[in-house]
Amino acid sequence: MLELIHFNILSVLLFSVGLYGVLARKSAILIIMAIELMLNAVNINFIAAAAFKHGGGLFTNFDGHILTIFIITIAAAEVGLALALILRIFRNKSTVNVDQFDMMKL
Amino acid sequence: MIEGSNNLLLLTPEFVLAGLALLVFTADLIIPEGKKEWVGRIAVVGLIGLLFVTASTVMGITQPVYNNFLLVDHYSFVFKMIFITVGIITILMSEEFVKTNLTSQGEYYGLVLLAILGMNILVQSQEFLTAYISLELLSFCLYVLVGYSKFNPKSNEAAIKYIIFGTFSSAILLYGLSMVYSVVGSTLYSDIAQVLSTSGFMDPVAMLGITFIMIGIAFKLGIVPFHSWIPDVYEGAPIPVTAYLAIGAKIAAFAFLARVVIGVMLPAEELWSSWKIIFAILAISTMVIGNGIAIVQTKVKRMLAYSSIGHSGVLLSGIVVFGSTNGIVLESLGYYLVGYAVTSFAVFSAITAVTYNNNIELIKDFAGLSDEKPLLSASIAIGLFSLAGLPLFVGFTIKFYLFSSISIGGYLWLAGIAVLASLVSLYYYLIMIKSMYVDVPEQERAHADITVRWPMWIVIILSILMTIALGIYPDPLVNQLNEISDLLK
Numbered sequence: 001m002l003e004l005i006h007f008n009i010l011s012v013l014l015f016s017v018g019l020y021g022v023l024a025r026k027s028a029i030l031i032i033m034a035i036e037l038m039l040n041a042v043n044i045n046f047i048a049a050a051a052f053k054h055g056g057g058l059f060t061n062f063d064g065h066i067l068t069i070f071i072i073t074i075a076a077a078e079v080g081l082a083l084a085l086i087l088r089i090f091r092n093k094s095t096v097n098v099d100q101f102d103m104m105k106l
Numbered sequence: 107m108i109e110g111s112n113n114l115l116l117l118t119p120e121f122v123l124a125g126l127a128l129l130v131f132t133a134d135l136i137i138p139e140g141k142k143e144w145v146g147r148i149a150v151v152g153l154i155g156l157l158f159v160t161a162s163t164v165m166g167i168t169q170p171v172y173n174n175f176l177l178v179d180h181y182s183f184v185f186k187m188i189f190i191t192v193g194i195i196t197i198l199m200s201e202e203f204v205k206t207n208l209t210s211q212g213e214y215y216g217l218v219l220l221a222i223l224g225m226n227i228l229v230q231s232q233e234f235l236t237a238y239i240s241l242e243l244l245s246f247c248l249y250v251l252v253g254y255s256k257f258n259p260k261s262n263e264a265a266i267k268y269i270i271f272g273t274f275s276s277a278i279l280l281y282g283l284s285m286v287y288s289v290v291g292s293t294l295y296s297d298i299a300q301v302l303s304t305s306g307f308m309d310p311v312a313m314l315g316i317t318f319i320m321i322g323i324a325f326k327l328g329i330v331p332f333h334s335w336i337p338d339v340y341e342g343a344p345i346p347v348t349a350y351l352a353i354g355a356k357i358a359a360f361a362f363l364a365r366v367v368i369g370v371m372l373p374a375e376e377l378w379s380s381w382k383i384i385f386a387i388l389a390i391s392t393m394v395i396g397n398g399i400a401i402v403q404t405k406v407k408r409m410l411a412y413s414s415i416g417h418s419g420v421l422l423s424g425i426v427v428f429g430s431t432n433g434i435v436l437e438s439l440g441y442y443l444v445g446y447a448v449t450s451f452a453v454f455s456a457i458t459a460v461t462y463n464n465n466i467e468l469i470k471d472f473a474g475l476s477d478e479k480p481l482l483s484a485s486i487a488i489g490l491f492s493l494a495g496l497p498l499f500v501g502f503t504i505k506f507y508l509f510s511s512i513s514i515g516g517y518l519w520l521a522g523i524a525v526l527a528s529l530v531s532l533y534y535y536l537i538m539i540k541s542m543y544v545d546v547p548e549q550e551r552a553h554a555d556i557t558v559r560w561p562m563w564i565v566i567i568l569s570i571l572m573t574i575a576l577g578i579y580p581d582p583l584v585n586q587l588n589e590i591s592d593l594l595k
Contacts, residue, residue, distance in 0.1 A: 008288070015281055022274055031270055038277035042284045049288035058291035067235055067293070071280060074242050078276075081246060082269050085253050089262035098270075101263045104338045106404060 007048035015041035028089075028096045032082045039075045043068045116171050116178045119160040119186060120226055126152040127219035134212025142211040146197050146204070149215040153194045153222075160186055174294060175233045180589040182230035184440060185361045189229075192354045192447060193222045195569075198561040199455045200346035203462045207344065208254055218350065221247035225358035232369060234283050234293040234319075237362060238276070241326070245272050248355055252343040264342025271325065271335040279322025285315030295369030302374035316370070316377070323366065327359040329422060330392040333415050340411035345461060348407060349454035352414045353447045360421055360443065364428075364436070368593055372429050385426045386520055392419030393527035400534045405467050406457060409534060413493065416531055417446060420524050424508055427515025433591030435515060438507035440587040445492075445504035445576060452489035452569035456482045459558045459566070466552075469538055474547030479556055483542045485566050490535035492573050495528045500577035507584075 014037055021034025050064025090096055130149050137144050160183070168179040197215055204211045224244030231237040249272065253265025287293055289312040290301045302312065325332040340348045371378045396415030403409040424439045459482055460475065461467070476483040492501030505528060509521040558566075576583060 028266055035273045035277055042280040045284035045288060058297055063293060070235060078273050081249055085265045085269055088256060089266055092259045092262055101266060103260050103263055104341045
């Protein structure tokens with residue numbers, strides 16, 4: 001039988017994979033993908049909490065569902081914007097490797 | 107539905123602002139190339155009108171809207187007025203820069219307006235989803251504005267760094283929110299505070315969630331150890347946008363943090379008594395590291411970026427005494443933010459005027475400025491002296507108010523460290539002033555081609571006058587700010 005805790009563990013794992021991706025990846029596009037994973041972990045957490053605890057305590061509204069829909073929408077906008085900015089820097093520097101974004105120093 | 111809590115007339119300023127932003131985007135389509143400064147002027151006139159609209163519709167009203175999702179009160183009123191004024195000044199000081207340096211000029215002004223809309227909703231939100239959405243509205247505009255100088259690789263790079271750090275911190279904030287939600291079942295500040303303040307409540311998931319939320323906000327505000335994006339983004343952004351980040355976005359993030367602390371943490375006394383120590387440690391490290399690293403900087407924008415990190419630390423040390431004083435600290439924080447904004451505009455507007463048609467960025471390139479452009483260098487010097495906290499200028503009075511309310515709250519040692527940190531800041535501000543007034547320039551007449559038009563003169567002269575006037579006679583402003591301290595009583 002699936003419990004809330006199983007979904008929470010899935011979400012923690014997904015968040016950790018995303019966190020690792022942000023810290024370890026070199027390509028800006030893959031970093032943005034990793035951030036998307038983190039946001040999806042957030043969505044799983046919200047939906048699972050809203051579905052399992054529905055009706056108890058303050059969980060009477062559909063806050064969790066609404067939050068998830070908003071986060072999906074905002075994440076889509078975020079990716080659009082990030083890809084546009086990555087395209088800009090690719091035109092100017094011909095690379096998306098974040099290690100080479102080192103123009104600004106002391 | 108709660109009767110009377112859906113009075114949409116209270117949101118008139120936001121509706122007008124959104125309409126104005128769309129009007130500005132439309133005007134950009136109609137106004138021909140080469141006359142795009144009129145787009146900015148429409149925005150300025152609209153914002154000045156909006157000041158009156160805001161004052162006439164929401165002044166002195168305390169009422170929740172949309173079932174407690176938003177709270178229209180004096181605190182949000184004061185901050186709305188600050189944001190609109192910051193917007194007006196930013197647009198005026200950008201005009202010449204935008205004209206000479208940027209492509210697709212009209213949309214710049216529309217994005218500045220949308221960012222103000224985000225800030226306005228952010229300060230009055232009483233619920234994390236609303237706060238998150240308005241924070242993202244603000245951040246998205248800033249991501250675009252930072253990368254607005256399309257053909258400048260530095261600006262591109264700053265925008266990439268900003269969006270990666272910004273979305274990363276939003277993801278952390280949201281994960282914390284999802285943990286808090288799975289315990290509490292609501293995202294309203296008041297509901298969360300109610301659950302947290304149950305005596306003996308020590309749910310580790312909720313505690314970790316609150317920590318994640320605070321980390322997310324600390325990223326936005328640039329608190330050490332989450333400050334690493336600030337110098338790069340400030341350096342790469344077009345300089346009026348740097349000013350907007352350092353003044354508008356910083357005030358907004360701070361107002362949000364104060365709202366969250368007042369709404370969520372203060373009612374839970376056990377939680378707050380341990381978080382106070384964390385805030386104090388963060389404040390000290392921010393002040394020490396920000397001001398310490400600023401000493402070795404050779405570029406003006408990076409020096410100002412680290413100095414703004416130092417100022418975040420001072421502001422954070424004001425938050426530590428929330429709950430220990432009867433509201434006076436909120437008043438002095440409001441005064442500090444206004445004084446900081448005015449002073450920073452004196453510095454940033456003059457630096458914008460100096461740098462927009464030549465690419466100087468090192469501190470030593472400012473040598474000889476005082477002989478060729480005395481008023482510009484006087485503006486920078488007055489601003490820097492004021493930021494360091496010398497008497498006569500507003501920088502002294504704001505620090506005096508803030509540090510005395512911190513010591514009233516029982517944190518004399520914290521105020522002492524803040525005083526020492528501003529002493530250190532005087533050193534690197536003096537390096538800049540020495541460069542302008544004492545050093546001999548490498549080439550003669552290096553700054554000869556600086557032309558300053560009237561919108562910039564208005565900004566420069568107004569900021570100098572306000573820097574001095576608010577320092578000598580702060581009463582009218584402080585009386586206005588007095589009422590926001592009710593939030594803490």
